[in-house]
Amino acid sequence: MSLTDLAPGFADPVRDAAVSFRTILDAMARPGDVKSLPVTAPVPAPFNAAAICVALSLLDPDTPYWLAPDLRNDRIIGHFSFHTGAPFEADIHKAQFAFFPVADLARVMKDLSIGTDEYPDRSATAIALVPGFDSAGGVRLAGPGIETTCDFAPGGMTTDAWNALERNAMLFPLGVDTIFAGPDSLAAIPRSTRLTQLEA
Amino acid sequence: MRNESSSPDTGNNRSWEVPLSDDQRARQGWMGVLSMAPSARLCDLFDALPEKPGFEFLRKPESGLIMTQGRVGGTGGAFNMGEMTVTRCSVKLSDGTVGHAYQAGRDKKKARCCALLDAMLQQPERQREIMNSIIEPLKAEQAARDLARAKKVAATKVDFFTLVRGED
Numbered sequence: 025m026s027l028t029d030l031a032p033g034f035a036d037p038v039r040d041a042a043v044s045f046r047t048i049l050d051a052m053a054r055p056g057d058v059k060s061l062p063v064t065a066p067v068p069a070p071f072n073a074a075a076i077c078v079a080l081s082l083l084d085p086d087t088p089y090w091l092a093p094d095l096r097n098d099r100i101i102g103h104f105s106f107h108t109g110a111p112f113e114a115d116i117h118k119a120q121f122a123f124f125p126v127a128d129l130a131r132v133m134k135d136l137s138i139g140t141d142e143y144p145d146r147s148a149t150a151i152a153l154v155p156g157f158d159s160a161g162g163v164r165l166a167g168p169g170i171e172t173t174c175d176f177a178p179g180g181m182t183t184d185a186w187n188a189l190e191r192n193a194m195l196f197p198l199g200v201d202t203i204f205a206g207p208d209s210l211a212a213i214p215r216s217t218r219l220t221q222l223e224a
Numbered sequence: 225m226r227n228e229s230s231s232p233d234t235g236n237n238r239s240w241e242v243p244l245s246d247d248q249r250a251r252q253g254w255m256g257v258l259s260m261a262p263s264a265r266l267c268d269l270f271d272a273l274p275e276k277p278g279f280e281f282l283r284k285p286e287s288g289l290i291m292t293q294g295r296v297g298g299t300g301g302a303f304n305m306g307e308m309t310v311t312r313c314s315v316k317l318s319d320g321t322v323g324h325a326y327q328a329g330r331d332k333k334k335a336r337c338c339a340l341l342d343a344m345l346q347q348p349e350r351q352r353e354i355m356n357s358i359i360e361p362l363k364a365e366q367a368a369r370d371l372a373r374a375k376k377v378a379a380t381k382v383d384f385f386t387l388v389r390g391e392d
Contacts, residue, residue: 030282030314030322031282032280032281032282032283032316033282033283037283037284037286106282106283106314
């Protein structure tokens with residue numbers, strides 16, 4: 025890549041990363057609750073705003089990340105390397121964060137690290153780029169962080185994708201935590217959440 | 225130590241063995257001069273420049289610590305010598321040229337000036353002008369300062385020699 029492609033990151037890196045981190049934390053604590061982004065940063069194509077906020081807040085030199093082929097380009101790798109220092113990892117099994125379009129979810133989930141019995145925290149975090157959160161169908165969520173139940177319907181999810189997330193929930197306490205990153209908001213389904221698929 | 229051979233510090237990719245292009249050598253030269261320049265003098269010279277390009281920050285001036293490394297002899301392993309304060313800054317001019325600066329200390333204004341100058345010096349149409357008006361004068365002043373100090377030190381030079389070694 026040429027350096028002229030570089031774009032700025034957060035306008036105020038320390039504050040914006042902290043505010044954005046807090047939003048991700050809240051989203052993980054309240055599964056299925058869609059949180060709007062408190063800050064924005066320039067978005068190199070083909071990423072979206074929430075995925076960039078997640079990357080700039082969570083990546084650092086100790087967290088290898090993986091990109092789906094559709095998202096992988098020199099500009100994105102250069103952007104993350106300049107602003108976070110995180111190394112790109114071509115082997116998905118070794119990645120701690122994986123960014124991919126939601127269409128790839130079912131395929132990607134089975135390759136991600138689910139942690140070990142001794143260290144369940146060594147699992148990967150999946151970041152699925154979605155077009156929005158107002159699609160038909162979806163799932164009913166229950167579990168820690170949800171008082172009764174919560175309906176959740178991000179765009180682009182297929183039955184296969186929901187099946188993959190259901191299988192992931194059965195692995196608890198192992199398994200992958202998933203962040204759904206939209207154009208101006210994000211939500212999460214951690215491994216502890218139970219899913220029931222709804223009719224579209 | 226089998227690990228040593230795979231470590232970047234002792235492998236064959238030592239930074240000083242990487243062949244540099246002429247452009248890189250020239251850039252290394254002006255970045256070196258800028259980093260050694262006194263802040264006030266540098267900012268004065270920068271403010272005196274006739275026209276300044278539009279720019280945006282890729283990374284606003286920020287201070288932090290870096291670990292400096294040393295090496296024992298030519299082949300010894302690297303060791304951590306100590307931390308030092310560094311201020312860094314990256315800018316992008318309106319034509320897309322990117323300039324970087326890493327400066328010892330906490331002087332954010334100087335880091336910003338240096339990053340801007342680094343970018344402007346990469347523009348072929350301004351390089352000569354800025355080399356003449358800023359880099360060359362700073363270089364001459366640095367050489368004069370070094371010489372003055374070398375003279376001062378040389379004046380206190382003492383020759384030691386041993387009269388009797390006391391070995392018999």
